[in-house]
Amino acid sequence: MKHLTMSELIALRDNEGTAAAREHLSRCEMCTAEFERLYQRVAALKALPEFRPARDRWNVIRSDVASERRRARRWMGMSGVAAAAVMALAVGVSQLANNNVQASTEQEMADLMAESQRLETMLQSVGQPGRVMNGLTAAAIADLEDRIAFIDAGISEAQSRRYGPADVRDLWEQRVSLMGALVNTHVQQVGYVGF
Amino acid sequence: MTHLTLAALDDLAIQRAKSGDLGALEQVYRAYESMVYSLARRMCRTPEDAEEVLQETFLEVCRSIKRFRGSAPGSLTAWVKRIASSKALIRIRYEKYRETEEFDEGGFLAGRKDQDVGVSVDLETALEQLSDTARAVVWLHDVGGYTHEEIAGMMQKTISFSKSQLSRAHTRLRTMLGEEIRS
């Protein structure tokens, strides 16, 4: 008699098993015991105690967040492109009713810029030129780089035409998302084992 | 286990955290640090990696919480957990990448993966013996409650990859744990 495999047992547990497997389970003691063991294992996994970090990390996180905010503001102040972004933001500030929205959009944009910068730094450490990569990955990277360049052009355009801050923010959001994908693609293509 | 800590996080604190208030963000951190750290410890190899994941997760939480739109009970928990899972997966990938660089195609790694210890061991030890990927999948699916589809999405892999890793993990655990589970 052919007993159920682990995949079949798991499928049954997840309500994805076949009728034949369920039928076998109903009349095979060995498989029933194995099925029960699967449940026990998962229950034991869920019952494992929580860990607590050995050190309190909040101070480090808080100071990182604070310095990111400072950096983002400084960067906005220095970069020409970003200075235009501040101008674009200032356009709406006269609308007092929108003040809160304005401030939160500004903060969001500062965060997005900081994130974008962080990803640029990460990219420098993983995306070393001259690395061998397969054609598909190279094409994906080129595509992402093109799209980022396109977004950058959009950001300049939006700023020169003084689009609303929400529009500029959305462009930064897209930039961060594309940068994230780019970093990920670089990390992934470096032939790690596993996965 | 998270219910006790979460009681302290009321809507007002969440609103303040969303506005960037560092005191309120600390409350969020306190409410979730054990949950995130535990998840990271289970998925990653070392306490140091888990601490990194804890830190990266909350940096991300602090940056993005203003864009968190959930209102249902538990949605903040689910959101934080998803960030933590994804940071842990990135860390696992990053560690592999680093080792590939340092040890030139895994002579070092090969010795560590999926050892069968032969005798019955406790659950903690057995978990540690799994490959990083198998351990991550078993944790995300069986404890975290993520579907294979969600795991495949997070890992950028196929659903059948996630399923086969889960089955592989259980086969290994079954062998190592023997008839009884001692935790």
Ligand SMILES: [Zn+2]
């Ligand atoms: Zn059977």
